[in-house]
Amino acid sequence: MTVTLADVAARAQxxxxxxxxxxxxxxxVAAATRERVLRAVDELDYVLNGPASALAAATSDLVGILVNDIADPFFGIMASAIQNEIGGPGGRAGGERLAVVCNTGGSPERELTYLTLLQRQRAAAVVLTGGAVEDAPHVAAVAAKLRKLAAAGTRVVLCGRPPAPDTEAVALTFDNRGGGRELTEHLIGLGHRRLGYITGPKERTTTRHRLEGHRAALAAAGIEEDPRWTVHGGYDRGAGHEATLELLRRDPSLTAVVAANDSVALGACAALRESGLRIPEDVSVAGFDDLPFSIDAVPALTTVRLPLAEAGARAGRIAMGREEAPPDGIATITGELTIRGSSGPPGH
Amino acid sequence: MTVTLADVAARAQxxxxxxxxxxxxxxxVAAATRERVLRAVDELDYVLNGPASALAAATSDLVGILVNDIADPFFGIMASAIQNEIGGPGGRAGGERLAVVCNTGGSPERELTYLTLLQRQRAAAVVLTGGAVEDAPHVAAVAAKLRKLAAAGTRVVLCGRPPAPDTEAVALTFDNRGGGRELTEHLIGLGHRRLGYITGPKERTTTRHRLEGHRAALAAAGIEEDPRWTVHGGYDRGAGHEATLELLRRDPSLTAVVAANDSVALGACAALRESGLRIPEDVSVAGFDDLPFSIDAVPALTTVRLPLAEAGARAGRIAMGREEAPPDGIATITGELTIRGSSGPPGH
DNA sequence: CCTCGGATAGAAAGCGCTTGCTAGAGAAGG
DNA sequence: CCTTCTCTAGCAAGCGCTTTCTATCCGAGG
Known part of the structure; x- marks a missing residue:
């Protein structure tokens, strides 16, 4: 039926x-022998049996990449960069590793199940990307899993995700708090005093950190925040659209809307336009991430540029042991405030 | 060290x-026994050894999903839908399968290598998404691989990709030609006679089919095409931006630009605006795919809506044997012309 | 009371590959 | 010319799990 190692051996004598x-x-192996074997492999069209190999060698060439939403370019860009360094076919690295992207959909259970599945496959490395859910039991469960994975020799790297305490996992964290703060400071600097904020999904570290940055900026400027100015949403444009409508309903005098990310900001722009408001003359809008489409928005989006590809590449290299982990296993990656047309002085 | 089946057996007696x-x-298995075993599994925190299991059972629960560009939502959306049906954790299906998304980057070699890797892992199923490269030797090589995979019991499904002749692969194909034709017919109907076209990467089926549809519409309307009106590009916004500038240079009298997809269209819009042209008053723009951000473009993009998620879901079900394959193993999925603000009558 | 059949559990033979150890063959050294 | 290495290649013992075949235990039927 299928060709096995033994068949090749027989053929090559x-x-x-x-x-x-x-x-x-x-x-x-002597050159002549090698030659003969390779020819036999070729003639028989032999394909190694991965599971058998993994079993015997007690290692596999699978590398897992966990993402919250594979349809979101934020993750796609990171995953792509990671995969490139992992050394999948054509990647920079030599070996032929199978990089597997697992889509958790942001669900803690799925995240855990995928980690188990990867543990089951004896994955060589695992990279977890994006914000984490903050539910305490879940955090503990993930930490326990990561510890087990590490114990089994799987390298664990967190990319764009806060460090996991009591874990050997290397963490490349985005400075969401700092970015959020800079963004809002920019708006305040333009003269805005009444700023709406649309958050991401609740219970996510990313959501919390960006919001904290925003509030820190307000506090530093002595602006007292009105509770009505914060609306909880999600990470997609629809959430931004709805949330903006809600913000406008609550306080039509807002002069700026800060969104959890660029997609949300896009939805916000749409909602504002539908409401007959001009951007940025009537209301300024700011996003976060600087995804590719943000520059093509009209007006182009003011946002915080996150070096997604660079971070992913670095995470990939660390996962493969081709780059040293940062001291203490933690590195903070800062975003860059990118000012474009969607933000301007208020009320003119 | 690691807990094995035998340990659990010993513990459960x-x-x-x-x-x-x-x-x-x-x-x-008697209920009481089962109970005892399950308890032992729990107490020892046992995790099945995937490779060993796969080796002994001669099957694995890996399902491969090949995409051309994981950072492109076009693929992300399909992959997400496929994965959901595959029955990964939390998915609709029961089993715990590991859906692995492999990023070929559009490279034929990588595609082939990934297929080998999946064959090596004895994948349960493989789904190939998006347009294929048309290079004859490569097409033959892929077909050969697919045949081998099928022979080894791996189910193969093509999603948004033309059928692979002499193969058992089920194909869900997008009617790119028809969509392209409808789109251009719409523009011609508005009165456009000088239409620029920005293609995707060369040698791709998707590129060719969309362009053929465009030309068919021109021909049907008796419009003779000027060779200068076609510029070859890529699938990203940058390509659209550059190509549009080139089109404008070649023939400033164009009244419409048809893009290979929405991202390209977005880049085209940016280039037009930079050139001081209004959309659609001076130049109409049309995209393809109807990705989420297209509705938020300003003006919103006229495009052809492709049911990416639906197609992916169906492909996933077929791959899992939960839905019957279409007759002859081929189904054509049509797009829906979606008219929005970016297209209008020329020259007013 | 004995036999037979249905339900469960165990023994053991692999699945295809890796790798520690051993063996043979020349080359080099004494 | 014999011993000691250095190279290569083979032997064989697993890796941890699945599954066929067999054994055992019971209750039912005769």
Missing amino acids: VSPATVSRVLNGNYP | VSPATVSRVLNGNYP
Whole structure:
């Protein structure tokens, strides 16, 4: 039926051990023998049995990448960069590793299940991207899993996610708080005093940090925040659209809307326009992330640029052991305030 | 070190065979015994060894999803839908399958390598998404691989990709030609006679089909196409931006620009605006796919809506054998012309 | 009371590959 | 010319799980 190592060995007139060694290239094999084996492999069209190999060697070449939403370019861009460094086919690295992107949909259960699945596959490494859910039991459960994975020799890297305490996981964290603060400071600097804020999904670290940054900026400027100015939403444009309508209903005198991310900001722009408001003359809008489409919005979006691809690449290299982990296993990556047309002085 | 089936068996005072049966649930086990085993599993925190299981059972629960560009929502949306049906954690289906998204970057070699990797892992199913490269040797190589995969029991489904001849692969194809034609007919109907076209990457089926549809519409309307009106590009906004500038340079009298997809269209809009042209008063723009951000463009993009999520879901179900394949293994999925603000009558 | 059949559980033979150890063959050294 | 290495290649023992075949235990039927 299927061709096995033994078949190749028979054809090349060598032992299975030799074939294995030729294929793995980690043991001296005479050139002539190697040649013969390779020819046999080719002639028989042999394909290694991954599971058998993984079982015998007690390692696999699977690398897991967990993302919250695969349809969101925020994750797509990171995943792409990670995968590139992981050394999948054509990637920068040599080995042929299978990078598997797992879509958790932001659900804690799915996240946990995927981690178990990866543990089951004896994954070589796991990269968790994006914000984490803050529910205490879940945080503990994830930490426990990560510890187990690490114990089994799986390298764990967090990319754009806060550190996991009591864990060997390396963390590359985005400075969401700082970015949020800068953004709002910029708006305040333009003269805004009444700013609406649309958050991401509740219970997410990213959501909380960006909001905290926003509030820190307000506090620093001595602006007292009105509770009506904050609306909880999600990370998609629809959420931004609805939330903006709600904000306008609550306080039509707002002169700026800060969104949890660019997609939300886009939805906000749409809602504002539908309401007959001009951007930025009547209301300024700001996003976060600087995804590719943000520059094409009209007006172009003021936002905080996050080096998604760079962070992903670095995470990938660390996961493969090709780059040293940052001191203490934690590195903070800062965003860059990017001012464009969607923000301007209020009320003119 | 790691807990094995045997450990669990010892703890539960049964044979390894019984534990395996409890875990797989495909053989009668007395309730009391099952109970005992489950408790042992829990107490020892046992995690099945995937490779060992796959080796012994000669099957795995891996499902591969090949995409051309994971950072592009076009693929993200499909992948997400597929994964949901595949029955990954939390998905609709029961089993816990590991859906792995592989990013080929549009490269034929990577595509082939990933297929080999999946074959190596004895994947349960493989879904290939998006347009294919048309290079003859590569098409043959892929077909050969797909045949081999099918022979090994792997179900193969193509989603948004033309059928692979001489293959058992089920194909859900998008009617790119028809969509392209409708779109251009719409523009011609508005009165446009000089239409620029920005293609996707060369040698891709999607690129060719959309362009063919466009030309068919021109021909049907008796419009003779000027070679200068076609610029070859890519699928990202940058390509659209550049290509549009080039189109304007070649023939400033164009009254409409048809783009290979929405991202390209967005880039085109930006370029037009920079050139001081209004949309749609001076130049109409049309995209393709109707990605989420297209409705938020200003003006909102006229495009062809492709039911990405639906198609993905269906592909996923077929891959899992939960839905019957279409007759002859081929189904054509049509897009829906979606007219919005970016297209209007020329020259007013 | 004995036999037979249905339900459960166990024994054991692999699944295809890796790798520690051993063996043979020349090359080099004494 | 024999011993001692250095190279290569083979042997064989698993890796941890699944599954066929067999054994055992009971209650039912004769």
